[in-house]
Amino acid sequence: MRVEGEPRSRRDRPAKPALTRAGIVAAAVEIMRAEGLPKVTVRRLATDLDTGPASLYVYFRNTAELHAAILDELLGTIPPPAAGGDWRDRLERMLTDYTVMLFEHPSLARSALVTRPHGGHYLDLVEAMLALLDEGGVPPGQTAWGLDLLLQFGTATAAEQGTRQESLDADDQWDALLDTVQSTSAATHPHVAELAGQLVAGAPEQRLSWGFRALINGILATPVPTS
Amino acid sequence: MRVEGEPRSRRDRPAKPALTRAGIVAAAVEIMRAEGLPKVTVRRLATDLDTGPASLYVYFRNTAELHAAILDELLGTIPPPAAGGDWRDRLERMLTDYTVMLFEHPSLARSALVTRPHGGHYLDLVEAMLALLDEGGVPPGQTAWGLDLLLQFGTATAAEQGTRQESLDADDQWDALLDTVQSTSAATHPHVAELAGQLVAGAPEQRLSWGFRALINGILATPVPTS
DNA sequence: ACCTGAACACCGTTCAAGT
């Protein structure tokens, strides 16, 4: 029995669960959902898991690997494409789901741009996208290279817009760009001045959708070099 | 006269130049060229400028703003497009120059994805690109939105490939992806298995060039929604 | 207005020592 005021002994603290890769990832996802990826540091994670930072290096070689594992976890939440309908629409839906998911976690998008995902859920996503491109009759070489183009666009857009959303600073940068564009002299930068309105026009969803469609059209229209 | 072994007095040390925005950026670029952007920290920069870190906050609100200033400096080194010839070729040349420049400084590419550039040299680059798209008869709406697509692709590619090049870790990630793709079972992921070779094929320059051409084709083929 | 030392509140990673 515990005596009031006496520190709990190791014995009657809630049993400290053994460390496992899956357990660490789960704890990391929890912190990320509650406080964002930047709070998922090795030190913070170790504190939550009631251990020292060095212990985590038994399971992850570095922070990048930990982030990759978190990403693959989230990729598992993307629904597979619906069965019928236009392949383009279904492809765009899947890419939008992917992008929106990353949009909530811009720092994860940033890390995905740098560290290539390669987990099981990523493989499933790629398989589904390749199947849709194949269904659309896109030649194999264009399918293979186009896949990267599509995912990269989604990832980069999430990194860009998502960050802008989460940081006040980035808002200021946006305003600064607007100022720059709108105060551009027609004498020195005639094209910028003329297109000023359109450069910043359009809702983000519209631009995202247009981007995916432009990419699909471009992939279809552009043969890869015959090695 | 200095006495041997005696520390120099403030008086006969080389005159400490007054801090200016331009001087700080110049020092930052110097560190970056010699040791890479990750070494360009507020503290390191302050040390090189013989002052304390707090002093730099008089000129830059934060590190992101400092990075943006460095990027604009480098953008000034991109040659303007040649006068004659096919507008597509000249556009691709300019985008390739942009991407190759960022390729040498992947962390700058990463920061450009997140913090929108808005300096004078950036504006010049945008003006030149818009002029080429206009010359090619691309409708204004498609030009405005397509510009982002093209620059984003270059930036993201530089961030991705450049980082892979600079870090040993990223090499391992690449190998891991290769392993994953090549050992993929045809039973569970038939499309990945079938395209395995092509997914990872092609020299980076070929893929970059194909990407730019596919983007240009897609931009030309895809009207923007009429508001 | 510009500049600064010192402090605040953190980081990732490695190492030697334990079990």
Added chain:
DNA sequence: ACCTGAACACCGTTCAAGT
């Protein structure tokens, strides 16, 4: 093999006090 405390070598940013 797994786990750990402590150390190493750093970070960005703010604040109160100067000039």
